Amino acid sequence: MHFSVIPKQIKKTWRFLQRPDLLFYILLYFMGLLITGTIAQKSMGLFPATNMFFNSFIIWYGILPLPGGALVMGLLFINLLVHFLAKSTWSLHSFGNNLAHLSILILLLGGGITLFSKKEGFLLLPVGETTKNIYQTDDKDMLQIDSKPAFTLPFSVTLEQFDHKYHTGTDIAEYYLSEIRIKDRGQSWEEAIMMNDPVRHKGYTIYQSSFIDIPDKPTISVLSVVYNPGWLFPYIATGLLFFGLAFHAGMRRYEKS
């Protein structure tokens, strides 16, 4: 199909979506949203405010619908993508710039995948017990262990041992350690979960969140579980963004001199 037969309306929309002033105004709105949503976290709490301002498509201000964070970032993605495809010139001069823009596209794409497919919750494991059940917190950020599990893992986890230590003479945690056993399709193996050192299996990340110490009962280790198919995108984006921006700044400096 020749380009000239594309309906005028589509061409117009295509051109509109490339416009740099779209980015200018979206970013301005995004900054306002960011400040409002962050301040609202103080009164509303972290999770309700995050869901209302940043994870939503529409924010209802009375009867007035306003774009939510998800919609704003979606528009940002489309604007960037169309501009990237239609306007990018690939030369040494613009290489770094293009790379930086590509990294933001990857980041936003990853964010979108995460928003639509992420599952998260908590595993509550007393020492010696096995479970697959994952529980979630309610609107008040309280863990609902008496209700039905939010979802189940495709493997089981047993807490073999739990250990924690405070820095001597303080209540500052020095380390937490949960030694777990994973059983999956007849195979079984041991793993250790520590702060900054989670266990990943089948796309699920299990990391140390907290613990509950009840006198005369086994300690309960609270492990957080996240299933996030978009987890790799930010890693790629971070590398590309650094190289892209550094290259761009270097080129600007070189061309200027």
Place this chain on the structure above:
Amino acid sequence: MQGCVAMKKARLILGLLMLLCLCFPAHAMDMQYFKQMPLMHEGRVKPLGRMAQLTLQQISGEKQTIDNSTIWLADLLFDPGSASQPKLFKIENRQLRHKLALVEKPQPNYDFAEMNEAMIRNADNILLLRTKNAGDLTKLESELVKLYTHVILYEQLKDALTLILPLKTEGNKPVRFINLSTEKQQQEIYRTLLAKGKNNVIFLGIPKKTIEGISWTTPWMNYTDKPDLLNYWGDLADAYVFQDAAAWESASKNLYESTLQNIPDPILDLRLKTELFYLELNPYLISMAFYGLGLLLLVLKRNRLVSPVVAFGLVFHITGIICRIFILQRPPVSDLYESLLFVGALVVFISLIYGWRRKDNTALLAGSIFGVILHGAGFALSGDYDTLKVLQAVLDTKFWLATHVLIITAGYALCLLTSGIAHYCLWYYPASRKIRNNLYIFALVSLVFVSTGTLLGGVWADQSWGRFWGWDPKENGALLIALWLIWLLHGKVSRHVSDFFFVMGLAGLSMIVALSWIGINLLGVGLHSYGFLQGSATTLLVLFALESAFFLHCWKRHNA
């Protein structure tokens, strides 16, 4: 005749000096080894002198030197009876004095005996208050609980060494509790000593090797084991009680070396010495003074002297940071206080390099101003508490501290410098064209560091918590800086913002950084809400008002 007058004056001065020496006699005991003695305190091995200083500051509420605090602690440990005399407890709240039924005095200072009686009188009330959450207490109740913890702290230190103190002498030989027969230990007076000592958890001065590593114990925890170190503490106590300076010197040296032998850390000796050197030098006060001097020289247009003076200040600033890295054995940025030190040093360093390469002192002006301001904020934040802190488990990762935190703080430093230069450009607009041309590259490099640092923080969060982004206030603050820069840079390229507005936007970057870096802590929510700075809300408001007035003035002048 004149010679005679000079002689009289010289004699008078000499006489006054001798009188001064009599008024302030040097302490007979050499405290060098004792001051350096390793102790476990608040999760970290530190020199006894520092522990003494922190404790005395905590109890008295006043700044103290390490030397004076060491002598105070020696008196309290080895001569607990007479050491109860100083009136350390200062209670300024009249209502609290009334509640405790304390005698009113011209100066509201009380000694341990008076405080102890007051605490016993109010024991039931205090015990009840200690079961409540800190947030549920009134101001008066909080002060009472705080006072109680100070009295307990004092009492614990007073009883820390009673196990090995000479109780009396039989012949020439001192009799200690630890050497008494079990039967004698059952006497009432000794039973009280034992009960108090067994509850003692403050003075962790005896390291013991265990399977899991080194375990720090108090002398009373070694009541049955009686390790060699306990005897060495006993020798030290004898020397102090009998005021034998030579014996004290040899006993303190012996105890220090024997304690070090029990700890498998080959650089501990150097770390303890470095910590005392760092604290006694007070390098940031010196660097702040030199940055201030640099500013003065800039005002006086002594331009050639500015760089060397500021660079000299930076040497002390960096020496301080290097000392911290060596003492704590980790990267120097783990909390708000440390980030203030690090960002301050970076701002000054980059401005020096820029000034040296461009033969232009504009950046140095901005660097020195931020150097002084950030030092000031650091002093306000540090207060009388130990700023050399142990790390929370989640922060205990040298890799991420050395990557994410260093990069993001370098981003803050670059943003502040960019903002400082933009202020200069705005004030002299449009004459500041030469330096204004460099603002774009400054903004771009700031963006490289801020955005990379922010994303690396997300990667760290993914490693620690399994999620890249949680819209935590601190994350949002960092994102706001990046968005502001992206918005201005894109606006400049697409000509949505004029050159004047671009410069003004970059000048406003310092406000965005202040909001993101310090202001966000005022919300008190999220995983990063550490380092709450009391009074910082007012400071931020004043800063914002001043900045707004400055921008308004420049805007009006520009449009005139």
